[in-house]
Amino acid sequence: MRRADASAQDDVRRANLSAVLRLLHFDGPATRSELVASTGFNRSTVGSLTSELVKLGLVRERPGVVSGKGRPSNVVEPVSTSAHVLAFDVTASSVGAARVGLGGYLLQVRRRLHSTPPHDVPGVVNLIATLAREMQARATPGSLCLGLVVSVPGSVRQPDGLVRRSPPVGWYDVPLADLLREAVGDEYPITIGNDGDLGVVAEYLRGAARGSQDVLYVRGEVGVGGGVVVGGELLKGSGGYAGEVGHLLVKPGGRVCSCGARGCWEAEIGDAAIIRAVGRDPREAEIEDVVSDVAIGNRRAIAGVRKTGEWVGLGLASLVNLFNPQVVVLGGTLGALYPTMEPTLAQSYARTLGPNREQAHVLRSDLGSDAQLLGAAEVGFADVLEDPAGTLEARREQPDPSAEERGEVHRIHRHGG
Numbered sequence: 001m002r003r004a005d006a007s008a009q010d011d012v013r014r015a016n017l018s019a020v021l022r023l024l025h026f027d028g029p030a031t032r033s034e035l036v037a038s039t040g041f042n043r044s045t046v047g048s049l050t051s052e053l054v055k056l057g058l059v060r061e062r063p064g065v066v067s068g069k070g071r072p073s074n075v076v077e078p079v080s081t082s083a084h085v086l087a088f089d090v091t092a093s094s095v096g097a098a099r100v101g102l103g104g105y106l107l108q109v110r111r112r113l114h115s116t117p118p119h120d121v122p123g124v125v126n127l128i129a130t131l132a133r134e135m136q137a138r139a140t141p142g143s144l145c146l147g148l149v150v151s152v153p154g155s156v157r158q159p160d161g162l163v164r165r166s167p168p169v170g171w172y173d174v175p176l177a178d179l180l181r182e183a184v185g186d187e188y189p190i191t192i193g194n195d196g197d198l199g200v201v202a203e204y205l206r207g208a209a210r211g212s213q214d215v216l217y218v219r220g221e222v223g224v225g226g227g228v229v230v231g232g233e234l235l236k237g238s239g240g241y242a243g244e245v246g247h248l249l250v251k252p253g254g255r256v257c258s259c260g261a262r263g264c265w266e267a268e269i270g271d272a273a274i275i276r277a278v279g280r281d282p283r284e285a286e287i288e289d290v291v292s293d294v295a296i297g298n299r300r301a302i303a304g305v306r307k308t309g310e311w312v313g314l315g316l317a318s319l320v321n322l323f324n325p326q327v328v329v330l331g332g333t334l335g336a337l338y339p340t341m342e343p344t345l346a347q348s349y350a351r352t353l354g355p356n357r358e359q360a361h362v363l364r365s366d367l368g369s370d371a372q373l374l375g376a377a378e379v380g381f382a383d384v385l386e387d388p389a390g391t392l393e394a395r396r397e398q399p400d401p402s403a404e405e406r407g408e409v410h411r412i413h414r415h416g417g
């Protein structure tokens with residue numbers, strides 16, 4: 001065989017392995033017959049690809065249930081303890097952490113309040129490093145750690161993971177990836193992502209937006225972040241900072257925002273604005289107080305949240321005009337309070353869009369506070385899903401991948417390409 005033919009055949013083999021592993025990773029266990037149906041490969045190709053993935057340790061087969069005539073089709077499933085990602089979610093109040101196994105299984109989840117103020121960078125780096133070591137110690141022996149990925153509520157430069165600005169935690173030009181590498185070593189790749197980007201990736205792949213190719217995600221917390229998937233691709237922008245929806249101007253001359261400008265959307269729908277809208281002082285009350293007041297039917301809290309819903313709907317209408325998504329997913333506080341603000345949100349959304357516009361469905365996040373962790377995990381899984389055999393070989397031989405080889409946040413394809 002000529003070398004070019006052999007290499008073309010390798011490419012096909014790699015793409016086919018990738019297709020089967022992606023299906024199992026995103027859709028869960030499947031029989032060989034189901035794999036034949038969803039990949040379009042013939043039975044013997046699926047058999048040989050499955051055997052190779054079994055040999056790599058990434059999937060396993062168990063006998064299926066007999067239904068009707070004929071032999072039972074084996075069930076193929078991802079081995080969640082074969083490879084994992086350490087995922088983190090830094091917010092203004094806490095650090096979430098998860099060990100996520102192949103298949104998107106949350107094998108271990110932790111959330112710790114900041115032990116020092118969030119702007120104390122060494123304190124946060126220490127907390128992440130401690131949690132990473134604890135989770136690694138609990139991992140199944142032999143499970144390959146594919147990466148440590150951190151979600152941050154702010155602008156993150158790629159590929160070096162410098163946090164340009166994150167007002168909710170008070171970070172400006174913080175080389176987070178470098179600091180973490182010093183703290184935990186370079187046994188696995190370290191990647192930093194924006195919380196809105198990771199949130200939209202998770203909702204698109206595993207949450208409320210599954211099946212839609214055009215998705216807008218908005219996470220309301222102390223800050224308001226967002227992410228946009230257009231035609232199945234994460235919208236990045238020239239510097240990787242696209243989707244900073246919190247600083248959309250909605251009220252000229254309005255309240256001063258964390259970014260220094262006036263009248264931003266965040267200043268009307270962020271946690272502090274919601275606390276003020278229910279008649280409490282953001283320096284004294286916490287957003288959890290508002291959520292529980294609403295849950296017990298406190299009228300003042302409900303009225304304030306509904307008022308905020310008007311601002312949410314107004315901003316969403318502008319974003320829907322810009323991006324024309326099929327669905328809008330609300331996460332964070334906005335997801336938690338969505339059922340209460342829904343009537344006023346829907347009214348102002350429809351009014352601002354106008355009668356003849358295509359409306360995108362507004363949904364509440366399925367994944368809640370796990371969205372950033374699951375999105376971060378997908379960044380870590382990207383390489384092994386793209387090239388299962390090659391990635392395992394490279395990672396088992398070279399524990400120190402270069403920056404260029406690291407998984408980047410924009411690679412989110414469900415089915416390759």
Ligand SMILES: [Zn+2]
Pocket residue numbers: 246247257258259260261264266
């Ligand atoms: Zn702003």
